[in-house]
Amino acid sequence: MNAITPTRRNFLQSASLVLGMTLPLGKAASAAPAQSGLPFAPNAFVRVSPDNLVTVIIKHVEFGQGPATGLATLVADEMDADWSQIRVEMSPANDPLYKNLAFGTMGTGGSTAIGNSWLQMRSAGASAKAMLVEAAAKRWGVPAASIKVSKGVVSSGRRKASFGELAADAAQLKPPEKPVLKTPDQFTLIGRDTPRVDSVAKTNGTAMFTMDIQRPGMVHSAIAHPPAFGGTVKSVIDSAALAVPGVLAVKTIPHGVVVYARDSYAARKGVAALDVTWDLSKAEKRTTEELYAQFAEAAETPGKPVEKTGDTAAALRGAAKKLEAVYQFPYLAHAPMEPLDAVLEMNGDRLDVWLGSQFQVGELTAIAATLGVPFEKATLHQQFAGGSFGRRVTPAMEFAVEAALAFKAWGKGPVKHVWTRENDIRGGRYRPLAVHVVRGGLDPSGKIVAWDQVVAAQSFMKGTPMEGPELKNKGIDDALTEGIAESYKFANHYVGQHIMEAGVPTLWWRSVGNTHTAYAVETFVDQLLEMAGKDPVAGRLELMEDPRTRAVLARAAEIAGWGSKPPAGRARGVAAWKSFGSYVAQVAEVSKGADGLPKVHKVWVAVDCGIAVNPNVIRAQMESGIGYGLGHALYSEVELGEGGIVKQENFDSYRSLRIAEMPAVEVAILASDANPTGVGEPGLPPIAPAVANAWRKLTGKAVRRLPFAVGGRA
Amino acid sequence: MATDFTLNGKPASFDGDPETPLLYVLRDHLGLTGTKYGCGIAQCGACTVHLDGKNRRSCVTPVSMVSGRQVTTIEGVAGKEAEAVHNAWVAIDVPQCGFCQSGQVMSAIGLLRIKKKPSDSDIDAAMAGNICRCATYVRIRQAIHDAAHALEA
Amino acid sequence: MKAGALALGAAALTLGIAIAGQAREQKVEGLRPVSAFAGIADPGARSVAIFTEMGKVIQHPRCVNCHPRTDRPLQGDAQLPHDPPVSRGPADRGMAGLECGTCHGPRNVAFANGKGSVPGHPEWHAAPIAMAWEGKTLGQICQQIKDRKRNGGKSLDQIAEHNAHDSLVGWGWNPGPGRTPVPGTQAQFGELTRAWVASGAKCPAG
Incomplete structure (x- = not known):
C-alpha cells in the first residue's frame, strides 16, 4: 500500500473542489492584498465576505510543509465551513497578532506551525461560528441552541442562511469571551485528507514566489561573494562587467560586489565578468579534512557533560565486549529550489518588501532598520517560498540586510535581488560539520552497560540574539547533542559536547542536530545489539522506555513484515527517533546499486504526531523527510578545499536525490488524542541510520562518514 | 535584430542580446514567471518549456535558437x-x-x-x-x- | 601548530598549481604529423604507430564520453557518469521526455555563470552501443573501427573521410568553455587516418 491510496477514490471529488476555487495566492490575490472594510472580521484570522467566502489569515510561511492548509483546516472545522468556501491569505508582519506562540515572534520552524496554532486557530474559527449563530438566532428569533451549522450552512428548522448572508449582522456582535471548542468526535475536517489550498496554483504556474514579483522600473541585482568565509572586498575592476549589455551599475557592499542590470541574465553575466581582488587575510582557510581532524581531537576529551550517570570509564574498562566509532558528518547546504531572493521598493516614505519570509517581523525589522525606515512605514508582502529547510532565516538576518544594502546602494527604484544557485551552495549557513566519538560496552550477558558519546561541532546560536540561557551561562548548546541522552538510558551513560569555533557560518537545517545525533546513536546501538546477538527491533524494544517511541517502532516493524525474509539481495534496517515532539520509526529495504551505493527500494514509516490534522499532508512530509534525508546521506557534501574554498557550486557537484533514487514509502499514522505536533522535520532523522543499518547487514560495512558516496561505497 | 517566435500560440518578439537564454526572456521581459530558475546549468529542470512540442531546458536555450519556432510554457500548455x-x-x-x-x-x-x-x-x-x-x-x-x-x- | 598547517597548505597549493601547469602543457601538445612516422620502414609498424597517434584523439574524453559501453554516456574530463542520469534510448538520442535535445542544442551554449557550457551540435547523440569505446584498449577500438558490422558499415576510405570532415567528430576540437579539446586539428587527424589506411590499417596489439 502506498502513501497515495486515496487517489482514485478522491480523484473527481477533490479535482472539482479545488478547480472550483480561485487561486488562493495567485496574481489576483497579491495584486489586491488589502480587502479591508469587509463586513465580518471577528478576529485577526478569519474574514467572511458577503459572497460567502471565508478567508483564513495564515501567520506561517508556506514553503511546502502545508501550514496554510493545516491552519485553514483548523478554522474551517470549528466554523463548520464548507472547504470549498475557504480561501487563505498571508498575514502581515505583526507580532502582537501573529506571533508564533512557541517563539514569541512571527516565525516558522522547529515543526511548530500546527502545534502552536492548534488552539489559537480553532478558537478563531469557533468564535466566528458562535457569532454567525448568534446573528441567525436574532434574525430568526430562535434560541441559539436550536441552530445547526454544517458545511457552511446555518439552519434552524426550515430556515437556512449562508455565512455570507449572515456576515453583516454578525459583524455587529461582540465575539464570545470563551468560544466553545469541539470535542474530537465532532471534527469534520480534522483527521481527513483535506485537499491542499495551494495545489492548483502550484500546478498551473500561477503561484507567485518572490522571484516572480515584477515592479515598474525594477532592476535586477546579482552578487559576487568572497570565495572563502570571512573574506572581504579589497578592490574591484568593473569595466568588463559594465560592458555587458544590460548592466547598469556595479556597487560594493559589505557582503560583496553587486551588479545591477535590466534582466537577471545580464546581472549574472556581469558578476561573471567582475575582476575582484579579495582580502582573505581573515578568512577561514582550514579544509574539511583539517576541521575533521581538529574536531576529532576535541571529541576524544569529555567536553561539557549533558548526561552523566554512573561511571562510564570504569564500566567500559570492565566490559566483556566493546565497540568504538568516530563519526564524521559534513557541512550540508539546504539548497531550496528557490534560492534566496527579495524585492524592495520605496514609495515616498513607505517601504514595500516582497519576501517569502521565515521570520516576518525579524526580517522586516532588519530591512527597515538598514534603510532607516520606521517599522510602521514598512510593509511585508509575504509570498510563497520555494522551499527553505531552515535556510530562509538566520539569527543575524544577513540576507535581509544584504538585500536592503543592495537596494540602498542602487538608490534609483525597486530592486529584485536574487542569489544564483552558486551563491546558494557556496553561501554558507550550512548544517554544521560534526564529529562524534562513541564508545559502548556490553556485559557477558549482552546487556549494554556503558555508553560514552562526545560531540564536537559549531554552535550557530552562540553569541546571537537567539542565544538561550543554557548556552549563555553554561556554554552548552542543546542542538549539538539533541536527543542523544533521551533516546536510550544506560546505567553508565556519558554524553558530552564541545562547541568548536570555525569561520564557516552554520545554521539549523531540517531537523537540526537530529540530522547527526540520530545517525550516530541509531547505527551504534544497532551494532551493539548485533554484538549481543539481539534482533534490532526486539533489542531496541528492550531498551526503550518511552511508550510512544516503542509504539512507532513496533508498528513500523509490523507493516514492514520485520522478521520475514527480504527478497534476495536485499536487507532491512530500522531506526526510531523522537524529534520536535513527534515520534517516527522507519524500516528501509536496501540492495546494492551498480554504483556501489545503497539502492533503497522501500521505506515503511510509523509516525505518532498526536492528532493527525491532515493525514495526507503527514504522509507527504514523511515522504519528503525521507527523500531529503536520503539524498543528503547518500550524495551530498559541502567540502572545503585548499584555502577554505568550497568545492561545490551547483547541482552538478552538490548532488540531489533524483526520482529513480526515491524509494516507495508506506506510512502508518498512529491514532492519538494528544495535541498535534509537527511533521516537517521528524520524518528525516531515522532514514539515514535505517539505510546504514540495512547496508551493514548487506555488505558488512559500517558507514562512519557521510555521505555514503564518500564513506560508504561497497 | 529582434528574435521573433511563437509563444503560447501568439507572436512574441525579443529585441535584445540574442544570446539571452529563453528563461530570462520569458521571466524578466515577457512576464511569464511560471517557468522557474533553479540552477542555470540544465541540472534541475525547473525551467522546462516545450520547444516545438518537446521538452527543452530554457536556461540553456539562447533566444536566437527559438527564432521562428513554437515555444510553450506552463501558462500556455494545453491539450x-x-x-x-x-x-x-x-x-x-x-x-x-x-x-x-x-x-x-x-x-x-x-x-x-x-x-x-x-x-x-x-x-x-x-x-x-x-x-x-x-x-x-x-x-x-x-x-x-x-x-x-x-x-x- | 596552526601556522605550520597553513604553511603546509600553502606549499601544497603551490605544488598543486605546478602540477596542474604541467598537465596543461601536456594537454596542449598537438598531434604528430604523418611525416613524423616516415622513418618507420616497416609499413605494418608504421601503420600501428600512426593509429597509436590517432589514439590520442580516439581515447580522449571528448570522444569516449559519447561512445559509452552502457546506456549512459560519460561527462567531463573525469569521465563521470552523465548527470542528469540520461540513457541512450532506442535511437541513441535519449529517452522519451528526456532526449539529448532537451538540453543539447545545435551549438555549444555557455552558462551565464561564466563557468562551463552545455555542448551542442545539430546531430548531438551517443554512438551506437556497437561502437562503444569506453573501457576498451586501443587495439580493440582499432579492430572495431575496421569492422563494418561495428562501424556503421563504413569502408576504410569512408572512415578516413568521416574522421577528416564529419562535423560531430570535429566538435572534439571545439568543445566549448569548460572542456579540454582533443589534441591537434581535425585536418591532422584526417591525414593520420588516411596514412593509417594507406599503410595497411594495422592495429596495435592488445
Whole structure:
C-alpha cells in the first residue's frame, strides 16, 4: 500500500473542489492584498465576505510543509465551513497578532506551525461560528441552541442562511469571551485528507514566489561573494562587467560586489565578468579534512557533560565486549529550489518588501532598520517560498540586510535581488560539520552497560540574539547533542559536547542536530545489539522506555513484515527517533546499486504526531523527510578545499536525490488524542541510520562518514 | 535584430542580446514567471518549456535558437495530456513548496505525448532531469500513472 | 601548530598549481604529423604507430564520453557518469521526455555563470552501443573501427573521410568553455587516418 491510496477514490471529488476555487495566492490575490472594510472580521484570522467566502489569515510561511492548509483546516472545522468556501491569505508582519506562540515572534520552524496554532486557530474559527449563530438566532428569533451549522450552512428548522448572508449582522456582535471548542468526535475536517489550498496554483504556474514579483522600473541585482568565509572586498575592476549589455551599475557592499542590470541574465553575466581582488587575510582557510581532524581531537576529551550517570570509564574498562566509532558528518547546504531572493521598493516614505519570509517581523525589522525606515512605514508582502529547510532565516538576518544594502546602494527604484544557485551552495549557513566519538560496552550477558558519546561541532546560536540561557551561562548548546541522552538510558551513560569555533557560518537545517545525533546513536546501538546477538527491533524494544517511541517502532516493524525474509539481495534496517515532539520509526529495504551505493527500494514509516490534522499532508512530509534525508546521506557534501574554498557550486557537484533514487514509502499514522505536533522535520532523522543499518547487514560495512558516496561505497 | 517566435500560440518578439537564454526572456521581459530558475546549468529542470512540442531546458536555450519556432510554457500548455496531468497533480496534492512543479508538469506532459502508457522506468528516464528538493517524487510517479490512465479512459 | 598547517597548505597549493601547469602543457601538445612516422620502414609498424597517434584523439574524453559501453554516456574530463542520469534510448538520442535535445542544442551554449557550457551540435547523440569505446584498449577500438558490422558499415576510405570532415567528430576540437579539446586539428587527424589506411590499417596489439 502506498502513501497515495486515496487517489482514485478522491480523484473527481477533490479535482472539482479545488478547480472550483480561485487561486488562493495567485496574481489576483497579491495584486489586491488589502480587502479591508469587509463586513465580518471577528478576529485577526478569519474574514467572511458577503459572497460567502471565508478567508483564513495564515501567520506561517508556506514553503511546502502545508501550514496554510493545516491552519485553514483548523478554522474551517470549528466554523463548520464548507472547504470549498475557504480561501487563505498571508498575514502581515505583526507580532502582537501573529506571533508564533512557541517563539514569541512571527516565525516558522522547529515543526511548530500546527502545534502552536492548534488552539489559537480553532478558537478563531469557533468564535466566528458562535457569532454567525448568534446573528441567525436574532434574525430568526430562535434560541441559539436550536441552530445547526454544517458545511457552511446555518439552519434552524426550515430556515437556512449562508455565512455570507449572515456576515453583516454578525459583524455587529461582540465575539464570545470563551468560544466553545469541539470535542474530537465532532471534527469534520480534522483527521481527513483535506485537499491542499495551494495545489492548483502550484500546478498551473500561477503561484507567485518572490522571484516572480515584477515592479515598474525594477532592476535586477546579482552578487559576487568572497570565495572563502570571512573574506572581504579589497578592490574591484568593473569595466568588463559594465560592458555587458544590460548592466547598469556595479556597487560594493559589505557582503560583496553587486551588479545591477535590466534582466537577471545580464546581472549574472556581469558578476561573471567582475575582476575582484579579495582580502582573505581573515578568512577561514582550514579544509574539511583539517576541521575533521581538529574536531576529532576535541571529541576524544569529555567536553561539557549533558548526561552523566554512573561511571562510564570504569564500566567500559570492565566490559566483556566493546565497540568504538568516530563519526564524521559534513557541512550540508539546504539548497531550496528557490534560492534566496527579495524585492524592495520605496514609495515616498513607505517601504514595500516582497519576501517569502521565515521570520516576518525579524526580517522586516532588519530591512527597515538598514534603510532607516520606521517599522510602521514598512510593509511585508509575504509570498510563497520555494522551499527553505531552515535556510530562509538566520539569527543575524544577513540576507535581509544584504538585500536592503543592495537596494540602498542602487538608490534609483525597486530592486529584485536574487542569489544564483552558486551563491546558494557556496553561501554558507550550512548544517554544521560534526564529529562524534562513541564508545559502548556490553556485559557477558549482552546487556549494554556503558555508553560514552562526545560531540564536537559549531554552535550557530552562540553569541546571537537567539542565544538561550543554557548556552549563555553554561556554554552548552542543546542542538549539538539533541536527543542523544533521551533516546536510550544506560546505567553508565556519558554524553558530552564541545562547541568548536570555525569561520564557516552554520545554521539549523531540517531537523537540526537530529540530522547527526540520530545517525550516530541509531547505527551504534544497532551494532551493539548485533554484538549481543539481539534482533534490532526486539533489542531496541528492550531498551526503550518511552511508550510512544516503542509504539512507532513496533508498528513500523509490523507493516514492514520485520522478521520475514527480504527478497534476495536485499536487507532491512530500522531506526526510531523522537524529534520536535513527534515520534517516527522507519524500516528501509536496501540492495546494492551498480554504483556501489545503497539502492533503497522501500521505506515503511510509523509516525505518532498526536492528532493527525491532515493525514495526507503527514504522509507527504514523511515522504519528503525521507527523500531529503536520503539524498543528503547518500550524495551530498559541502567540502572545503585548499584555502577554505568550497568545492561545490551547483547541482552538478552538490548532488540531489533524483526520482529513480526515491524509494516507495508506506506510512502508518498512529491514532492519538494528544495535541498535534509537527511533521516537517521528524520524518528525516531515522532514514539515514535505517539505510546504514540495512547496508551493514548487506555488505558488512559500517558507514562512519557521510555521505555514503564518500564513506560508504561497497 | 529582434528574435521573433511563437509563444503560447501568439507572436512574441525579443529585441535584445540574442544570446539571452529563453528563461530570462520569458521571466524578466515577457512576464511569464511560471517557468522557474533553479540552477542555470540544465541540472534541475525547473525551467522546462516545450520547444516545438518537446521538452527543452530554457536556461540553456539562447533566444536566437527559438527564432521562428513554437515555444510553450506552463501558462500556455494545453491539450488532453496537459489536462490529464494537471488533474492528476491536483488530485493527489503533488506539490509541496511548488517551485519545481512547473518544470515537473511540463516534463510529464512531454513524456505522455510520446509514451501513452509509461512504465516506472520510462518515468524514471523522462523525469531524471527534474529535481524536486521536497522529494515529491513518489507522487509525481503516481500522478503520471494516473494521468496515463485518465487518457486511456 | 596552526601556522605550520597553513604553511603546509600553502606549499601544497603551490605544488598543486605546478602540477596542474604541467598537465596543461601536456594537454596542449598537438598531434604528430604523418611525416613524423616516415622513418618507420616497416609499413605494418608504421601503420600501428600512426593509429597509436590517432589514439590520442580516439581515447580522449571528448570522444569516449559519447561512445559509452552502457546506456549512459560519460561527462567531463573525469569521465563521470552523465548527470542528469540520461540513457541512450532506442535511437541513441535519449529517452522519451528526456532526449539529448532537451538540453543539447545545435551549438555549444555557455552558462551565464561564466563557468562551463552545455555542448551542442545539430546531430548531438551517443554512438551506437556497437561502437562503444569506453573501457576498451586501443587495439580493440582499432579492430572495431575496421569492422563494418561495428562501424556503421563504413569502408576504410569512408572512415578516413568521416574522421577528416564529419562535423560531430570535429566538435572534439571545439568543445566549448569548460572542456579540454582533443589534441591537434581535425585536418591532422584526417591525414593520420588516411596514412593509417594507406599503410595497411594495422592495429596495435592488445
